[in-house]
Amino acid sequence: MRVFLIGMMGSGKSTIGRILSSVLDKKFIDMDSEIERAKGMSISEIFEKEGEKEFRRLEKNLLKELVRSDEIVVSTGGGVILDNENRQTLKGENSIYLRLPPADLYRRVSVKGRPLLREGKESIFRIWEERRELYEQFPSVDTSSQTQWETVAAISMKIAAGERKTLNSSSHPVSISPGGFKSIGRMPNTVVSKRVQRIFSEWIPSSAFSIDDGEEAKGFHTLFQIYEYLMDRGVSRSDMVVGAGGGTVTDLVGFASSTFKRGVPITLYPTTLLAQVDASIGGKNGLNFEGCKNVVGNFYMPYETIIDPVVTLSMDEGRFEEGLVEAFKIFLITGRWYENFKSRCRDLKNRNLRALSEMLEEAVRQKDRIVAIDTRETGMRRILNLGHTLGHLYEPLAGVSHGMAVAWGLEREMHYFANLGLIDEEMYREVSETLSEIVGLDFPQLPVEDALRLLRNDKKATTSESMEIEIPLVRKPGSFEFAKVRLDDLLAVVV
Numbered sequence: 155m156r157v158f159l160i161g162m163m164g165s166g167k168s169t170i171g172r173i174l175s176s177v178l179d180k181k182f183i184d185m186d187s188e189i190e191r192a193k194g195m196s197i198s199e200i201f202e203k204e205g206e207k208e209f210r211r212l213e214k215n216l217l218k219e220l221v222r223s224d225e226i227v228v229s230t231g232g233g234v235i236l237d238n239e240n241r242q243t244l245k246g247e248n249s250i251y252l253r254l255p256p257a258d259l260y261r262r263v264s265v266k267g268r269p270l271l272r273e274g275k276e277s278i279f280r281i282w283e284e285r286r287e288l289y290e291q292f293p294s295v296d297t298s299s300q301t302q303w304e305t306v307a308a309i310s311m312k313i314a315a316g317e318r319k320t321l322n323s324s325s326h327p328v329s330i331s332p333g334g335f336k337s338i339g340r341m342p343n344t345v346v347s348k349r350v351q352r353i354f355s356e357w358i359p360s361s362a363f364s365i366d367d368g369e370e371a372k373g374f375h376t377l378f379q380i381y382e383y384l385m386d387r388g389v390s391r392s393d394m395v396v397g398a399g400g401g402t403v404t405d406l407v408g409f410a411s412s413t414f415k416r417g418v419p420i421t422l423y424p425t426t427l428l429a430q431v432d433a434s435i436g437g438k439n440g441l442n443f444e445g446c447k448n449v450v451g452n453f454y455m456p457y458e459t460i461i462d463p464v465v466t467l468s469m470d471e472g473r474f475e476e477g478l479v480e481a482f483k484i485f486l487i488t489g490r491w492y493e494n495f496k497s498r499c500r501d502l503k504n505r506n507l508r509a510l511s512e513m514l515e516e517a518v519r520q521k522d523r524i525v526a527i528d529t530r531e532t533g534m535r536r537i538l539n540l541g542h543t544l545g546h547l548y549e550p551l552a553g554v555s556h557g558m559a560v561a562w563g564l565e566r567e568m569h570y571f572a573n574l575g576l577i578d579e580e581m582y583r584e585v586s587e588t589l590s591e592i593v594g595l596d597f598p599q600l601p602v603e604d605a606l607r608l609l610r611n612d613k614k615a616t617t618s619e620s621m622e623i624e625i626p627l628v629r630k631p632g633s634f635e636f637a638k639v640r641l642d643d644l645l646a647v648v649v
């Protein structure tokens with residue numbers, strides 16, 4: 155497959171092209187750089203010494219060469235579309251126009267290395283006016299007020315085939331499907347995260363209801379909005395409801411569908427990595443109440459979960475990596491894919507789609523196996539709480555997100571058990587280094603009183619007066635148990 159990025163100077167073709175090539179495992183080619191290398195001079199020098207006409211001849215010949223290659227992402231020069239033959243060639247390819255209003259281009263573009271702007275940056279407005287109809291002959295993504303990752307995600311979604319691999323999961327049907335998110339367009343009763351709706355609006359049905367997400371939104375106020383939407387849509391038990399968003403959305407819509415008319419079917423489209431490896435698998439749902447996490451909820455298996463790694467590409471730095479932490483936690487517990495994870499960590503952090511799809515398939519299979527054995531968390535499923543005991547202190551007291559808190563909690567719990575000699579130093583160091591590589595470990599010291607109060611209220615503590623709590627212990631990858639620990643000893647590693 156070949157992908158060509160077209161658009162005005164400054165629209166981001168070279169920047170986005172480099173990132174996109176790493177995501178798609180393809181060779182990156184920047185046409186301007188190729189021409190400069192072949193000629194041994196800069197674009198400006200070519201324009202000056204040999205004229206624009208010669209530059210366009212070189213550009214045209216290079217394009218003819220490139221369409222004979224494969225597995226490439228090409229950032230074209232802004233003027234490649236001026237030649238009709240070039241346009242016809244590009245129309246036969248996966249060509250995407252990075253669309254941006256001229257005012258944004260003006261703010262973004264630098265004159266340096268762009269001879270057509272030698273009269274001044276304001277020339278960008280004239281050039282844009284002259285060319286806009288040529289660019290608009292191509293499929294486009296709007297890159298105005300989009301992050302670079304959101305632009306990469308929108309392009310990747312456009313070109314993703316949507317092939318689906320259904321896992322023979324036992325708790326509920328799950329498919330891994332790069333581009334499968336696009337099937338949401340056929341779903342009539344969709345509740346979607348506002349941010350996801352903005353990024354992937356091309357595929358979200360107009361009948362969808364977009365909601366705020368995040369912990370603040372994960373409460374009865376949003377739940378009642380969802381009930382009202384389902385009422386307005388006349389949803390009955392023979393209809394399908396869709397929840398598309400991160401874990402707060404899949405939890406909310408999961409609970410709403412489990413209680414609306416005593417239960418209507420739900421299909422989940424988890425759109426964060428954390429929701430894909432964890433929140434959307436296993437039927438747990440819930441909402442926060444009176445400042446307490448997940449204090450209302452139940453177990454309700456979705457009709458299906460569609461996991462599309464492409465949709466996670468748009469996530470903010472930091473939030474994306476939190477999903478890697480939850481996956482690493484599962485591989486640490488089961489021992490499977492643990493070595494693979496460490497060796498693929500850089501590819502995973504670079505959001506390489508092939509690595510993500512393989513990782514997701516393994517993580518989902520393993521969580522599904524645990525859930526199938528102990529759906530209602532009376533035994534083995536509690537192991538998934540690894541890192542959450544101390545994580546539930548960091549989340550409110552350090553004011554960090556759930557995923558980051560779990561990373562810090564996992565590292566501190568491993569540190570605690572290493573101090574007791576229950577896990578060897580090498581194991582602790584390996585886990586700590588991996589977590590540090592994924593999200594960094596600059597956690598703060600916590601205030602003693604608040605930390606002790608929260609620890610005593612942890613739902614695993616036997617009684618609030620007790621000074622003991624039973625928490626998961628992983629002695630080595632794949633070997634786990636539950637260990638009774640004293641609250642004040644555990645507290646010592648976080649205060």
Ligand SMILES: NC(=O)c1ccc[n+]([C@@H]2O[C@H](COP(=O)([O-])OP(=O)(O)OC[C@H]3O[C@@H](n4cnc5c(N)ncnc54)[C@H](O)[C@@H]3O)[C@@H](O)[C@H]2O)c1
Pocket residue numbers: 347349350353367368369372399400401402403405425426427428429432433434435436437438439440447448465466467468469470473556557
């Ligand atoms: N039910 C379960 O088994 C389970 C398990 C783990 C966590 N959870 C719950 O999940 C929640 C955490 O989930 P989360 O980390 O997904 O949080 P989230 O739903 O708050 O999403 C995090 C942020 O990512 C944004 N976002 C979502 N999809 C995006 C995309 N494709 N591109 C860019 N931004 C995107 C959201 O707008 C939000 O700002 C917590 O409430 C936790 O309790 C539930």
Ligand SMILES: Nc1ncnc2c1ncn2[C@@H]1O[C@H](COP(=O)(O)OP(=O)(O)O)[C@@H](O)[C@H]1O
Pocket residue numbers: 161162163164165166167168169170229262263264297300301302305
């Ligand atoms: N999505 C984006 N948001 C903000 N700035 C961007 C974005 N994409 C690229 N840029 C910046 O815009 C400038 C031009 O990008 P570049 O890739 O050189 O554009 P082109 O190759 O289309 O001329 C660079 O400074 C780049 O960092």
Ligand SMILES: O=C(O)C1=C[C@@H](OP(=O)(O)O)[C@@H](O)[C@H](O)C1
Pocket residue numbers: 161162163164167168186197230231232233234267268269270
């Ligand atoms: O728009 C144009 O005609 C041009 C854009 C430039 O590439 P970028 O779009 O990467 O700046 C480069 O090919 C040359 O300066 C001509």
Ligand SMILES: [Mg+2]
Pocket residue numbers: 167168186229230231
């Ligand atoms: Mg460029």
